[in-house]
Amino acid sequence: MSRHGVPDDDRHRQVFLDDLVSGSAAHLQLAPGIKVCALHAANRPGLALEVAREALQAGQLQQVLERRFEQAAAFEGCFVYLDAQGSLVIWQALPAQRDTVDKALSRMLSLANVGSLNRRSTR
Numbered sequence: 001m002s003r004h005g006v007p008d009d010d011r012h013r014q015v016f017l018d019d020l021v022s023g024s025a026a027h028l029q030l031a032p033g034i035k036v037c038a039l040h041a042a043n044r045p046g047l048a049l050e051v052a053r054e055a056l057q058a059g060q061l062q063q064v065l066e067r068r069f070e071q072a073a074a075f076e077g078c079f080v081y082l083d084a085q086g087s088l089v090i091w092q093a094l095p096a097q098r099d100t101v102d103k104a105l106s107r108m109l110s111l112a113n114v115g116s117l118n119r120r121s122t123r
Contacts, residue, residue, distance in 0.1 A: 001075040017101055020047065020094065029068075030117045031055070036105060041079075047101065049108040053086035054061070057113075062113055073090055075111050 012028060013051055019026035020038050026067070027037035033055025039048035051060070061082070068075050079091045090108045093102050 019104075021101060030109075031114075034077040034114060034117065036108075039089075039091060040089055045106060046091050047108070048092075048095055049105075049112055051082070051088040051112060051114070053088075055086055060113060064088065064090070067111055067113075075107065078108060078111055080111075 015064045016026050016028040016036070025119060027035055033052035034050070037049065039046050045109060056059050062111055064080055068080050077092050081089050081091075083089050092104050092108060095104050
């Protein structure tokens with residue numbers, strides 16, 4: 001566990017990805033106020049990165065929206081919105097292959113400018 005009480009090993013991420021691909025309810029707390037979870041939209045299974053309102057950095061929403069549209073090809077398929085609680089949500093349809101899901105998660109973390117939470121980038 002990290003000093004914030006958040007799992008800091010790849011085992012938790014692997015279990016999350018396995019659950020997500022199998023269709024099970026899945027969520028993974030990455031940091032206080034930041035989680036990734038399964039989320040259906042329009043009857044499509046998807047992956048959502050949620051940054052709680054209290055965890056948002058000043059200007060983060062604007063930066064995410066700018067990056068999404070300035071780098072449209074790099075972030076194709078990512079939908080950015082605020083939910084009813086004011087959380088920043090980045091949603092993407094669930095890719096079919098497990099290794100593609102991990103790449104999609106990395107891309108979403110990069111878009112949200114929280115790539116430091118990406119375990120893949122440290123290996």
